[in-house]
Amino acid sequence: MTVSLTIENLSAHYGQTQVLKDLSISVAAGELVSLLGSSGCGKTTTLRIVAGFLAPTSGHVKLGDRDLTTLPAHARDIGLVFQNYALFPHLTVMENVAFGLKQRGISSSDRAKRATAMLERVGLAPLADRLPAALSGGQKQRVALARALVIEPPLLMFDEPLSNLDAKLRVDMRVEIRQLQKANGTTSLYVTHDQEEAFSISDRVAIMNAGRIMQLDTPEVLYQKPANAFVARFVGFENLIPMKTVARDGVIVTAEAAGGARLHLSQDAFGPIKDDFVLATRPDGLVTRGTGEGIPATLGTRTYLGRAYQYKCETAAGEITANGALSEMFEPGATAVLVPLPEQCCILDPEN
Amino acid sequence: MNKFAKWGLTLPATIAVTLLLVVPVLITIATTFGEPKGVFSTYTAFFNSGFRTNILYRTLRIALITTAISLVIGFLTAYVIAQMPGRLKSIAIIAAVFPLLTGVVVRSFAWLIILGKNGILNSSLLSLGIISEPLSMLYTEGSVIVAMVYLFVPLMILTLTGVLEGIPRDVVEASASLGARPIATFFQVILPLAVPGLIVGAVLVFTGSFTSYATPQLLGGEQMMMMGTLLYQRAMVTFDWVGASTIAAIMVVITIAVVSIMSRIARRLNPMAV
Numbered sequence: 001m002t003v004s005l006t007i008e009n010l011s012a013h014y015g016q017t018q019v020l021k022d023l024s025i026s027v028a029a030g031e032l033v034s035l036l037g038s039s040g041c042g043k044t045t046t047l048r049i050v051a052g053f054l055a056p057t058s059g060h061v062k063l064g065d066r067d068l069t070t071l072p073a074h075a076r077d078i079g080l081v082f083q084n085y086a087l088f089p090h091l092t093v094m095e096n097v098a099f100g101l102k103q104r105g106i107s108s109s110d111r112a113k114r115a116t117a118m119l120e121r122v123g124l125a126p127l128a129d130r131l132p133a134a135l136s137g138g139q140k141q142r143v144a145l146a147r148a149l150v151i152e153p154p155l156l157m158f159d160e161p162l163s164n165l166d167a168k169l170r171v172d173m174r175v176e177i178r179q180l181q182k183a184n185g186t187t188s189l190y191v192t193h194d195q196e197e198a199f200s201i202s203d204r205v206a207i208m209n210a211g212r213i214m215q216l217d218t219p220e221v222l223y224q225k226p227a228n229a230f231v232a233r234f235v236g237f238e239n240l241i242p243m244k245t246v247a248r249d250g251v252i253v254t255a256e257a258a259g260g261a262r263l264h265l266s267q268d269a270f271g272p273i274k275d276d277f278v279l280a281t282r283p284d285g286l287v288t289r290g291t292g293e294g295i296p297a298t299l300g301t302r303t304y305l306g307r308a309y310q311y312k313c314e315t316a317a318g319e320i321t322a323n324g325a326l327s328e329m330f331e332p333g334a335t336a337v338l339v340p341l342p343e344q345c346c347i348l349d350p351e352n
Numbered sequence: 353m354n355k356f357a358k359w360g361l362t363l364p365a366t367i368a369v370t371l372l373l374v375v376p377v378l379i380t381i382a383t384t385f386g387e388p389k390g391v392f393s394t395y396t397a398f399f400n401s402g403f404r405t406n407i408l409y410r411t412l413r414i415a416l417i418t419t420a421i422s423l424v425i426g427f428l429t430a431y432v433i434a435q436m437p438g439r440l441k442s443i444a445i446i447a448a449v450f451p452l453l454t455g456v457v458v459r460s461f462a463w464l465i466i467l468g469k470n471g472i473l474n475s476s477l478l479s480l481g482i483i484s485e486p487l488s489m490l491y492t493e494g495s496v497i498v499a500m501v502y503l504f505v506p507l508m509i510l511t512l513t514g515v516l517e518g519i520p521r522d523v524v525e526a527s528a529s530l531g532a533r534p535i536a537t538f539f540q541v542i543l544p545l546a547v548p549g550l551i552v553g554a555v556l557v558f559t560g561s562f563t564s565y566a567t568p569q570l571l572g573g574e575q576m577m578m579m580g581t582l583l584y585q586r587a588m589v590t591f592d593w594v595g596a597s598t599i600a601a602i603m604v605v606i607t608i609a610v611v612s613i614m615s616r617i618a619r620r621l622n623p624m625a626v
Contacts, residue, residue, distance in 0.1 A: 053525055073528040074537075080529040086522035090544045090622040099540075100530035131623060151530060 002029035002185050003064030003154045005050070010059035012045055012211075019045050020056070021211040032181055032188040033216075034198040037208035043191045045211075047159055050189065052076050063155055074103075079148030079186075083160040085140040087132040093119065093143050094128040100151035118150040121180070138169045142176075149180060156181065156188040162197060174201050195235070199223065207231050229278055229351045237280040239320045241295070242350055245275045255279075259316020261295045269342035278348045283310055285344030288324035294337030297322070299330045313338060377604070380597045387594060394598040404582065408602070411579040414493055415562035418500040422557045423550060425501065426508025431542075433509065434516035448509045456503060460567040463499040464490065467571070491573040499567050504557040511556065515549025516542070547622040555611050562607060579603050 005027040012020040020042045027033045035043035048054040050061050052073030061068045068076050079100075087096050097115040106114070119125045122142040132140055141161060148156060161177070162170045178201050181188050192198050198205045199219035206216040207230075214234075215227045226232040229240055243263070247254040251267040255277075267273055288299065288311055297313035297320065308323040311330065315338070322338045330336055387393045398404050433444045451459060466472050467489040474486040489495050519542060527537040565580035572578060577585070579599060587596035 051525070051529055053528075073525070074531050074533050076529075077531065078529055080526065082522045082526060084520065084522055086520065086526040088523060088526070088541060090547075099527070099532070103531035103533075103536060147526075147530065 002187060003066075004029045004031075005155055005187055005189065006060075006062040007046070007050065008060045008062070010046065010049060010061070011057045012042075012049060012054065013057050018057075019211050020049075023059070023211065023213060025206055025213065025216060027187055027189060029187055030185040031203045032178070032190060032201060034190040034192055034202040034205045035208055036192060036195060036198040036205050038193055040210075041208040042211040043193075043208050044159060046208075047157055047189060047191050050155075051078055051080055051157060077151070077153050077155075079151055079153035079156045081141070081144050081148050081156070081158045081161045083163055085132070085137075085144045085164075087140055087143055087147075089132050092129050092131055093124060093135070096132065096143055097146045097150050100147065104151065114150055115146075118146045121149075122146045122176075137165050138173065141165065141173060145177065145180065149184065149186075152184075154187065156186045158188065158190040158192075160192055161190075163192075163194070170197070177201065207234055226280070226346060226348070229280065229348050232280040232346060232348060236282050237285075237346065238283060239279075239281045239286060239322075240348075240351075241279045241281075241317050241320070243277055243279055245273060245277075257295055257315075257317045259296075261316065263293065263295070263340065265340075266342070270345060270347050273347050274349070276350050278350050279340060280346045280348050281340060281344055283321040284308065284323045285341050286320065286322035286338045287341060288313070288322050288328070288330060288336045289339050290328065290330075290336060292337055292339060294339040295320070297336055297338050299334050299336055300332055302330070302332060381601045381604070383594055384598045384601055394594055395602075398595075398598055398602065404599075407577050407579060407582050410493065410576070411562060412606070414496055414500070414568075414578065415558050418497050418504065418561040419554050419558045421497070421501045422504045422508045423554060426505050426512055426553060427546070427550070429505070430509050430512035430516050433513050445510070445513060448513075449506045451502070452506050456564075457566045457570070459503060460499050460570045463495065463502070463571055467495050467498070490571060491575050493572075493576060495571045496568050496576055496578070499571050500561045500564065503564075503567065504560055507556050507560070508553040511553040512546065512549045515546050515552075519545045544622045547618050551614050551618040554614055558610055558614075559607050562610075563603060 005025075007023060007025045010020050010023040011018065023042070023046060025033065025035075025046075035046060037043050045054065049056050050068070052068065052071060052075075056069070059069075063076075063078075088099065091099065094112070094115055097118055098111040101111040101114060116125060116128065119128055122145060124139060124142050124146065127135065127139065132143065135143065141164075144161070158177070162173050165173060174197055190198070190201060199222070202219060204216060204218055205222055207214045207222065209230055215222060215231045217227075222231065223235050226235055226237060232240065241257055243255040243257050245253050246256050246262070253265050253267060253273045254262055255265055255273070256262050257279075263279075265273060286295075288297075288309075295315050295317065297315040300312040300314060303310045305323070308326060309329060310321060310323050313320045313322050313336075320338060324330060324336075384394050385391050390396075429448065433441055433448070436444055464471070468474070469486050469488065469490075471489075473489070474483075477483045478486065523545070524537060524541060527541045528534075532540060563580055564578065565584060568576060568578040568581050569584075572581065579602075583596050583599045583603075586592045586599060
């Protein structure tokens, strides 16, 4: 059974503090959507509301056409994987996995059969009689995963499931989680603060800040075409240069940065350009050149990246990081111009 | 820290416990086997006396009932306290342990005033017209149990609050997310995880009430003697030191037996418990 998850206009408060502001997300049937953001952005609050551990101030949570908003947690039928595994320490691996089946009144022989089958899928069948205390972190997380999957929930939720594991295991486990999720076709909501993890595991990612979703898109779109300055910075657009349009001639816009540097930007290449905008790039979207049209800069510290040199540059518009070709090396203190590459730049609205 | 230093640190306590507790207890027990009538003669005498075995059974009964009631009251109270927000929780814990600031004798004496013939309870019931004659509540097993529960519930609350607070919130939430109703979560998760605390609390209350002296002396009187009061009488009234030592030895054995039975039950309920 695959159903969609719909979160509509969710608001939540802790005391007087509003932690979620009119948040809406829909996760299509079988899709995995991540909530990504730094701590305090409201991602865990959202998950806790969907799970039924917190009541929203307003808004609705729907699973398929079932409205969950007022249902108690135990009646929601959601598989949950916790950051700290949250295994029952007094129960064996087998009993942990069978726990949800027991609550559903499934006979003990069926429970054992289904729990064993699930333990085999996560490769833990030989450890069925161990207590959680005798397991490694990765094994515990597999038990937690098996325990959540065995009840065949219409929705799976993950609360930073990999953050207590070491780097190598994290990568292995996320591949495993994704494979199991895809094989079962279970609609999933995944909370993490790790960008790489979110981008690698998700169909779509919601980047959150201060209780709002800043952008919900596929990892590719988020990475290449952030919709606003917050998301741009989040995905590594280090240079955000505020600019003003001073003249328009057909598709060519003449724009001025702080300090008076002028650029002629083609709307065919850069997309529509408003009167006030921010030119956002990663370091490899700005190239240092000896001459030509660009933003004049004094080059500072040079770092060798292998494929290019990277320079810290002083400009009238502030400090900018730019890359330069290996064939054209500049010494610290040299002057150069920084030329934006259209396919690596984004035109964004100014921040307020 | 090297091994010697580590053991060295426990040395003062080890010496004190050995000299002041282990040695005297062993001497006390040894004297009970030195009677001319036979090695076990004092024990056969004890168990052949209906008067004395009655006191033993009564003491066991009172101690077990007190432990059971304290477990229930203590657990429920601790369960509520453990879920309170920080500030309120401190206030509740202070309130719960406040009676411990006065001595056992004073607190037992308070029950004399409450339960006496002209005590607060009788006079209230009389003035409300619920009874026409004052009830005799003192010098019964009930009065001893009531006072002991009052004495020991704070210990139970303190022990269990710590244990219940230590149960991670996400384990309880995991149970709910897997479809367990609150009552199922309570019996399948919270209760088993509280077992270590229940055992510690039960051992504290059982040993405390099994060996109590002041409370049965004040509220039980001659009619409701317990092992503690019997021991005192043998030692200080009739100066039967061997008889008193025999009672002491029996109490030590029973206490150890009950404690080990309790930890066996604990292990069955929760394999994590010690």
